[in-house]
Each structure stands twice: as structure tokens, then as C-alpha cells.
Amino acid sequence: MLLVSFVVAVPLAWLAIRCYTEGFVLKAPLSPWIFVAALLLVAVISLGTVWWQVGRAARVNPVDVMKAE
Numbered sequence: 001m002l003l004v005s006f007v008v009a010v011p012l013a014w015l016a017i018r019c020y021t022e023g024f025v026l027k028a029p030l031s032p033w034i035f036v037a038a039l040l041l042v043a044v045i046s047l048g049t050v051w052w053q054v055g056r057a058a059r060v061n062p063v064d065v066m067k068a069e
Contacts, residue, residue: 002046006042014035
């Protein structure tokens, strides 16, 4: 899902940035590394969140959950 969202978001972000900076006299170069860095950052945050939730679920005692229900 992350890769699909990246493929959809990159062209939209590139178009939005190009349209926004169209009237600027000085423009910063739009490098592909910006998008790769964004992908890596989002991937690290996503994987870290999933890893944390899996760890929490693994530490739960199933007996305590069944007693609560």
C-alpha cells in the first residue's frame, strides 16, 4: 500500500510544486532525492508503528483478555 500511495502521490506532488513555483524568479531544483527521502521517512515511521503494535499485541496475556469479555 505504501508503494502504491507513493506512485500516486509523487506525480501529484511534483505537479503541485511546479505550479506553485511557476511565478518565482529563483527556483530551487526539484530533485528525485526529495521524494526518495520522503518515501524512506514514511516507511520508517509506518514500519516502526506496526512493529510497536505487534509487540504490544504479543505481550498481552490471552487469558486476561478472555476474562474481560
